[in-house]
Amino acid sequence: EPEVTQTPSHQVTQMGQEVILRCVPISNHLYFYWYRQILGQKVEFLVSFYNNEISEKSEIFDDQFSVERPDGSNFTLKIRSTKLEDSAMYFCASRPTSGGTSGANVLTFGAGSRLTVL
Amino acid sequence: LAKTTQPISMDSYEGQEVNITCSHNNIATNDYITWYQQFPSQGPRFIIQGYKTKVTNEVASLFIPADRKSSTLSLPRVSLSDTAVYYCLNTGTASKLTFGTGTRLQVTL
Numbered sequence: 231e232p233e234v235t236q237t238p239s240h241q242v243t244q245m246g247q248e249v250i251l252r253c254v255p256i257s258n259h260l261y262f263y264w265y266r267q268i269l270g271q272k273v274e275f276l277v278s279f280y281n282n283e284i285s286e287k288s289e290i291f292d293d294q295f296s297v298e299r300p301d302g303s304n305f306t307l308k309i310r311s312t313k314l315e316d317s318a319m320y321f322c323a324s325r326p327t328s329g330g331t332s333g334a335n336v337l338t339f340g341a342g343s344r345l346t347v348l
Numbered sequence: 349l350a351k352t353t354q355p356i357s358m359d360s361y362e363g364q365e366v367n368i369t370c371s372h373n374n375i376a377t378n379d380y381i382t383w384y385q386q387f388p389s390q391g392p393r394f395i396i397q398g399y400k401t402k403v404t405n406e407v408a409s410l411f412i413p414a415d416r417k418s419s420t421l422s423l424p425r426v427s428l429s430d431t432a433v434y435y436c437l438n439t440g441t442a443s444k445l446t447f448g449t450g451t452r453l454q455v456t457l
Contacts, residue, residue, distance in 0.1 A: 234391075261443070273392060273435070273447040285443035321391045325442075336382060337445060339391030 232256040234340035242346045251307045251343045253322030262305045263323040312347045357452040366423045370436035381419045382437045431455045
């Protein structure tokens with residue numbers, strides 16, 4: 231079964247450092263997402279990406295965050311100048327097509343990258 | 349964006365049927381209803397999706413009444429391994445699929 235791959239599985243960083251989280255979406259998927267989950271809380275939408283540009287972003291996704299698809303396979307989330315409150319699990323997800331919320335347009339999630347900011 | 353509402357937590361014994369209901373008061377005409385399951389330290393996993401009436405797969409059944417303002421996820425004969433958080437997705441644009449608070453299901457012997 232195709233899967234979304236995320237690296238690293240766990241990253242520890244010092245406050246103020248930059249972090250890049252990497253994702254390899256399923257190969258024929260066109261829509262890509264990043265979500266965040268602080269320990270014990272719900273899954274929060276950060277950003278969606280389609281056709282090499284941001285489609286939607288939440289109020290969490292401010293100038294500290296950026297996303298990029300540097301090549302045909304990777305999808306990255308960069309967090310600049312990390313803060314203690316950025317500690318969380320970050321999930322990448324992808325889905326096949328661009329239209330609607332039906333049928334095959336379900337999200338497949340990666341296993342997540344745990345970010346710990348000290 | 350139409351936010352969903354579901355119970356915060358539920359408890360069940362192994363072998364029982366569990367029904368988790370979600371309200372979709374502002375669901376749009378063309379929105380589907382989608383449920384995900386999340387185990388600790390894992391990403392959410394798609395369980396089931398439906399538009400109306402009843403949908404069944406190898407994991408669960410989904411019941412959607414005619415007015416589509418609610419949905420019920422039914423897990424037959426739960427086991428300890430069904431302990432997880434169950435989310436019904438907020439409906440809205442496909443480019444901004446958001447999760448509600450989820451229902452934390454605890455299954456015990």
